[in-house]
Amino acid sequence: MTTTQPVPALAADEPTPYSYAEDATTVDGSTGTTQAVRLTPGRTYRSAIGPGEKLYYRLDLDAVANAYVSGTAVPAAGASVASSDGLRVSIEDVDAHRCSYGNARFGPTRSAHPVTAWASREIGADEYMCQAAGAYYLVVERVGPSTSSGASSGLSSGGSSGASGTSGASGTSSSGSSGSGGRGAGQEWGLELGYAWEPGVKKGGSTAAPETWNSASPEPLRGDPERRRGGSGFASAGPLAQGIWQDDTGIKAGETRYYKVPVDWGQQLHATAELGSTTGGEGYVGNALVMSLYNPARGLVDDALVNYRGEQRSATLDPLPPVAYDNRYSLDDEVSGMRFAGWYYLAVHLGSAVAERFGEKPIGLTLRIRVSGRAESGPGYLGPAEPRGAFEVTDQDREAAETGTGAETGDTLEGGGEAGSSGGEESAGASGGSTISGDRRLAMTAVAAGGIGTGSLLVLTLVLWTLVARRRAASERPAAPSGGGRASRRGRHGSSRGR
Numbered sequence: 001m002t003t004t005q006p007v008p009a010l011a012a013d014e015p016t017p018y019s020y021a022e023d024a025t026t027v028d029g030s031t032g033t034t035q036a037v038r039l040t041p042g043r044t045y046r047s048a049i050g051p052g053e054k055l056y057y058r059l060d061l062d063a064v065a066n067a068y069v070s071g072t073a074v075p076a077a078g079a080s081v082a083s084s085d086g087l088r089v090s091i092e093d094v095d096a097h098r099c100s101y102g103n104a105r106f107g108p109t110r111s112a113h114p115v116t117a118w119a120s121r122e123i124g125a126d127e128y129m130c131q132a133a134g135a136y137y138l139v140v141e142r143v144g145p146s147t148s149s150g151a152s153s154g155l156s157s158g159g160s161s162g163a164s165g166t167s168g169a170s171g172t173s174s175s176g177s178s179g180s181g182g183r184g185a186g187q188e189w190g191l192e193l194g195y196a197w198e199p200g201v202k203k204g205g206s207t208a209a210p211e212t213w214n215s216a217s218p219e220p221l222r223g224d225p226e227r228r229r230g231g232s233g234f235a236s237a238g239p240l241a242q243g244i245w246q247d248d249t250g251i252k253a254g255e256t257r258y259y260k261v262p263v264d265w266g267q268q269l270h271a272t273a274e275l276g277s278t279t280g281g282e283g284y285v286g287n288a289l290v291m292s293l294y295n296p297a298r299g300l301v302d303d304a305l306v307n308y309r310g311e312q313r314s315a316t317l318d319p320l321p322p323v324a325y326d327n328r329y330s331l332d333d334e335v336s337g338m339r340f341a342g343w344y345y346l347a348v349h350l351g352s353a354v355a356e357r358f359g360e361k362p363i364g365l366t367l368r369i370r371v372s373g374r375a376e377s378g379p380g381y382l383g384p385a386e387p388r389g390a391f392e393v394t395d396q397d398r399e400a401a402e403t404g405t406g407a408e409t410g411d412t413l414e415g416g417g418e419a420g421s422s423g424g425e426e427s428a429g430a431s432g433g434s435t436i437s438g439d440r441r442l443a444m445t446a447v448a449a450g451g452i453g454t455g456s457l458l459v460l461t462l463v464l465w466t467l468v469a470r471r472r473a474a475s476e477r478p479a480a481p482s483g484g485g486r487a488s489r490r491g492r493h494g495s496s497r498g499r
Contacts, residue, residue, distance in 0.1 A: 015255035018074045018114050019233035020046050020192055029055025029191075033137050041067065041197040042386030044235065047140075049073065049087075050188045054141045057193070059091065061121055063133040064382070066198040067091070070118040070298035071140050072234070073104070074190035077254065078352075079112040085144030089117040091130070092137050099130035102299075105144065111351050113256060114233075118299040122328075123200065124207075140191065194234070196297050196390055198340070199383040201325065209330035215319040218270050221368050228404055230257030230348070230365075234298060237345055241401035242371045250276070250362030251348065253355035260343040261369055262401050264393040265323050266376030269293075269369075272316040273348045275308060276364025283357035284309050290349050291315045296342030296390050302334045310358060325379035340391040341378060 021044040029047050030036045036056040039045060049055055061067050073087040086105030092098050100122075104115035119138070121130050130136070221244050229248035231237040237258035251257050263269045273291040288308035293301040304315035321327060321335050328339040348365065378392065385391045399405075 015077055015252050016232045017077065018072075018190070018192075018256075019231060019236040020074075020190070021233075021235035024192065024235075027057070029053075029057055029140060032056060033058070036137060039069075039138065039193070039195050041065075041195050042388070042390075043195060045193040045195070047191040047193060048188050049140060049142050049191050051186050052142060054139065057138040057140070059121075059136045059138055059195070061133060061136050063131060064123065064200040066123055066200075067121040067136075068118060068194075068196045068198065068297035068299065069120070069138050070116055070194040072114050072116040072192040072194075072298070073142070074114045074192065075112045076187060076189075077112070079187070081106045081112045082145055086115055086142075087117050088139075088141040088143050089119045090139045090141075091119045091121050092139055093130055093132075094135055094137075097129045099126075099136070103143070104300075111254070111349075111353070113254070113349055116294065116298055116300070118297060120297075138193070138195075140193075142189070192233075194298050197386040198297075198391060199381045199385060201382060202380040205379065206326045207329055209326050209328070209332075209335060210321065210324060213321040214268070215321075217319060218370050218372055221370060225366055228259075230259050232256070233258055234294075234345060237343075239343075239397075239401040239404060240346075240367065240369050241398065242369055245367045245369065247365040247367075251350045251365045252362050253350050253358075253360065254352035256347050256349040257365065259346045259348070259367060260401075261346065261371065262393040262397040263323050263341065263344050263371055264375035265325075265341045265378050267371050267373040268322045269320055269344055269371055270317070271346055271370075272314050272368040273304075273346070274312060274314040274366040274368070275306070275350070276366070277312045278310050278358055278361075278363055280310075280361060281358035282310060285351060285353050285357055288351050288354050289313065289315055290351075291317065292347045292349070293317055293320075293337075294345040294347065295337050296340045296344065298345070299337055300333075301337035301344075308354060308358075322373055341393050342389075342391045343397070 024044045024046040026046045027037050027039070029049065031054070033056050036058040038058045038060060045057075047055070047057075059067060059069070069089065069091060071087055071089040075081060084105055086103060088101060088103050090098050090101035100119045102117035102119050104117035106112065106115060121136060123131060221242075223244055225244040225246040227248050228238050228240060228245045230251075232255075237260040240259050240261050245259075247257055261269060261271070271291065271293065273289065275289045285308045287305050290303055290305045292303040295301055302317050302320065304317050306313045306315045318334060321338050323338050323341050325339060327335050327337075330336045346367070348367075350363065354363075375393070381391075
């Protein structure tokens, strides 16, 4: 079923809790394969996992599409965790052959924050196993020793992502949690599952990763920053275009801010996160800030970490290759992760240990984003992806990145994309239920308010539905023309912004 849980009120010094997809379908994992609930591609799910648990969910796959599943574990804010605590995600066939798996752990400095692992079933990755159509199982395990409850300190992330065989990913996310359980490692963790299908492609293409690409650092961006607020989860990530962006509220110790950048086929992404200086304390914190990059399937591509002494510090991702379908054949995780066009996610986490030295107040955060290269045509997919538009960049996406408004395509601000929005009535396996779009929920919530007379209610209803119609019309207006794969409309800074 689908549920919406209220977000508890926060104290001023508490990190923002993790933001689950609004349209996520709530499901229970099974302790065995027989009763495993079926997941639908293109949808986002919310579940939970207890200490030492191993949970199963069913995937019905064909023999053409690649399947990617991610799991984000959300411990309670302030939970005590060990460096080896974390999550393992794998896909297995009906004979218990493992198609791939990924691990995500909190790392040596034991900061409790959401960590993300991914796994895949890829056609052509193995000549014999995991290629046939039929039932497969997503297996999600909590790994690592039990730890006692208490305040967390520090941060870390580890792991890697692979193109086939064994794959892994871990990331850093918000240390907040909405309904994720108690304060210790012995308590239940919240769990968000993403499930995407990538269609097959026309035969005859290359099966080798590009051997050379421009790995030089780009010219630094210049100019004044614009204001843009990051989200607190994948589903609420703040869209960014090329430019210099300053977070509206900064970042608190123990918190993660999420952003997303549209990167098309043939384009390269360069990103730097700068943590501002502060006079509110003294000392040294190792691995104080980490910026992690995830691809459109929520697979970790790369991350960068820096320490902090109260002076400004910057974390810059290593040079990454242009987005290309053939990158998946590389043995280098940073290369193979850049295999899709679409929204790429930046998760910037500030370790909870920073509060011990520099206090609970937010610290300034600035992101410098460059997207270089001319957009190219895609690999020639034989059908649509699930969620729809997940592995492409549209003019609407580019406009959303420029203006900061939500795009209605791909893995969107509400987490479900077109598949999630149009498939709100679809159940997940044995779990029935439905979702309500944001517009309908707004109108229905207001109409349901008590103490309103019949005449006032009619007027209010008409006003609300007019507002909904205008919002939909705005999201569906013709996109700005583009030239050379780059939107000509570049916001109020004009076409040369960030150059």
